[in-house]
Amino acid sequence: MRFVRYGDAGQEKPGVLDTQGRLRDLSEHVGDLAGDVLADLPQTDPESLPLVEGNPRLGPPIAGTGKFIGIGLNFSDHAAEAGLKPPPEPIVFMKATSSIIGPNDTVSLPRGSAKSDWEVELGVVIGKRAKYVSEADALTHVAGYCIVNDVSERHFQTERKGQWTKGKSCDTFGPIGPWLVTPDEVADPQALDMSLDVSGERMQTGNSGAMIFSVAQIISYLSGMMSLLPGDVIATGTPPGVGMGKNPPRFLRAGDVMTLEISGLGRQRQTVTMDS
Template sequence: MKFARYGEAGAEKPGVIDAGGTLRDLSGVVDDIAGDVLSALPHLDAAGLPEVPGAPRLGPPVGRVGKLIGIGLNYYDHAAEVGLEPPKEPIVFMKATSSITGPNDPVYLPRGSEKSDWEVELGIVIGRRAKYVSEADALGHVAGYTIVNDVSERAFQTERGGQWTKGKSCDSFGPIGPWLVTPDEVGDVQSLDMVLDLNGKPAQRGTTSSMVFGVAEIVSYLSQMMTLHPGDIIATGTPPGVGMGMKPPRFLREGDVMTLSIAGLGTQRQDVRQDR
């Protein structure tokens, strides 16, 4: 099934997408798509639920996200385009939850931004508490999958000392959605095509089959170091075609439009604006 949250930022309501693509209200079934609800997402006949009129804003499909974790250099072809060897173990960084926005909300370039970049990524949504789980059991802790645009200010990230978190956590740098799609509907999560266009022209093209560390390995690995809770989201890395890998590099400017999609998980669209 495909779950969504809709409405004004901070006041989103739960919804579900029916077989015809219509958004239907789920608030009579659950209070929110968050927390322990993610461990037992309802299986229901969406056609019997109230249709949501109009075209409301879509928020991030998961509420009250506790952790937004990033995995760096996790595609063989992306590592090659930036001239780095694939890592021996997952590169892990944190992205501030205050960066999270809806899938079609604007992305704001922070003051002083010189090298803001795009990254289409598969997002793992944790559904059951995971601590010291094996790789064989890891997928049983996943509620579903979504799209994350891991927007990154490269100068903040790599040229100003410290950790990557500085370049990953700016306000609006975490668009998520449009939907949370349950594993049964996704199928083989390690065989999903990924696309990002900039101003209507191809930028990123890739597939999750090129991951250095797959979904099960990532969930198991992280659970050895931290407890993963329902609603935690893991952004699993990006395929080639990022701005820093272009020759010459090309970074985001006010007025740009990013459109990104992953097979079966929907599409995002963000206008780029300057934070004033």
């Protein structure tokens, strides 16, 4: 199933898409797509739910995210374009949850931004608590999959010293959605085509099968260090084609439009502005 949250920011309601892609209201069955609901998502027939008229804003497809975890350099060809060797174990960083926005909301570059970049990534949403889980059992802890744009200010990330988190956590730097797609609709999370365009020009093309560490490996690895809780989001890395890897480098500017797609997970579209 494809779950969504729709409405004005901070006032989203839960919904689900029917077989024709129409939005249906789920609020009579669950208060929100958050917490323990993610461990047992409703299996109601979408056709029996009220049809939502118009074209409301889509928010992040899950609420109450406690941790927004990124995995760096998880595609060998992306590591190569960054001039780095593939890591021997996952590189882990955190994105502030205050960076999370809806899939089609505006991305606003922070004051002083000179090197803001794009990254299409497969997002994994945890559905039930994971602690010391094996790779074999890891995917049973997944509520679903989604698209994440891991927007990154490279100057903040790599040139201002300290942790990558500084360049990853700016407000609006975490578009998520449009849908939370349940695992039964994703036959293999390691076989998903990924792409990102900037203002109509293809920048990234890849497939999740090229990930160095699989979704199962990442969940198992992280669960050995921290409990993964319902609503936690993991951004699993990006294929080549980011702006810092271009020759010459190409970074985001006000007026750019980013369009992201992952097979079966939908499409995002963000217009870029600059903070005043």
